[in-house]
Amino acid sequence: MTGAETAIAGSIASDLWTSYGLDAAGAVPVEGGWLNRKWKLQGPRGPVLVKQYSVERFGPQQLDEVEASLGRQLLLEEAGIPCPHIWKAGDSILRRLDDATCYMVMDFSPGRQESWETVTTGQLYSLGVICGRMQQALEAMPVQGARGYPPLGGRRILDGLWAFYESNQGAESGPAALSRAMAASKNILKSLEPAFFDRLPMGLSHEDFTPDNMLFNEKGVLSLLDFDRNQYGYLCHDVGRALLSFALVDGALAMEKVCAFLEGYGRVRPAPSPADALRLVWCLEFPWWMQPKLFGSVSPKVARFRDEIGWITDRWFELDELLDP
Secondary structure (H helix, E strand, O other): OOHHHHOOOHHHHHHHHHHHOOOOOOOEEEOOOOOOEEEEEEEOOEEEEEEEOOOOOOOHHHHHHHHHHHHHHHHHHHOOOOOOOEEOEOOEOOEEEEOOEEEEEEEOOOOEOOOOOOOOHHHHHHHHHHHHHHHHHHOOOOOOOOOOOOOOOHHHHHHHHHHHHHHOHHHHHOOHHHHHHHHHHHHHHHHOOHHHHHOOOEEEEOOOOOHHHEEEOOOOEEEEOOOOOOEEEEHHHHHHHHHHHHHEEOOEEOHHHHHHHHHHHHOOOOOOOHHHHHHHHHHHHHHHHOOHHHHOOOOHHHHHHHHHHHHHHHHHHHHHHHHOO
16 A cells, blocks of 8 residues: 555645644554545644545535434543543534545544454453443433434344345255355244334343444443444444454353343343344345355455345344253
8 A cells, every 4th residue: 555545635634734733744544444444643632543534435415424423423432431532523523525525533542342252251341331321321322313313123024034045046056155154044934023123122222232333441341333324223233233242152152241231230230131132233234244245255254144044044043942951
């Protein structure tokens, strides 16, 4: 990657100085974030992160939704939830310089990412507490106008899953693992009823509760990141996603990790059934990760997401027994 490709665009560099008093000289690229670009630079009170949004991913309406989500992040910070402080220029969170240039500035958060290999039960207990506190704080915020509200309802979600299954009936000629997953999904869908979705609690939540979006120290959570996808939805999606990302170890659920997260969450609000939380993850994410193109050469991160959903597919009817032996 050339220096020109990693440098902050001139229009953003100029606006950083004009709107925030930040000098873009010495900015260092930061990896992570699909199609978006990020840089770390030094501010007057410490390091800051500059994030440029991809116009390939985000049209004007999506950017409006992102700005509303980031506004909720500011309110979460005020409520004591550990998340990066967002810098505002006047009343604006996002700086939209032209049709192709949109960016924002926030404090650069310390800490390290953990994985299913490195995370401790103490860190997962802390994450459970923070997840519960975050959802509790979001309950106080209005849902009108939030992405995902009003909700689709169980019938429409189930219909969408059936439509995805029907559109992939040619998968038999594709990768063997995908063919097996699609075949197994038919029995799963036949067992599902709209009532499964309609009995699950809903509200505003993070909706991208993955290891990339949280930072830890040795004791627990230091910061929750990337509220771009914050929206109205099923609260147990965050729970199930955390369990799947951190507690699925070498093809089996590490129950001490499952219990640590749920114990922490349960200190703040009633913990959901972990089996239902994992099934909800499958229902929402199966169409994302069961794509033919994702069964070829993909990054380890994508392969992990794909294989997590495959794991649930293979054990859908055993989850209650696995999680309550």
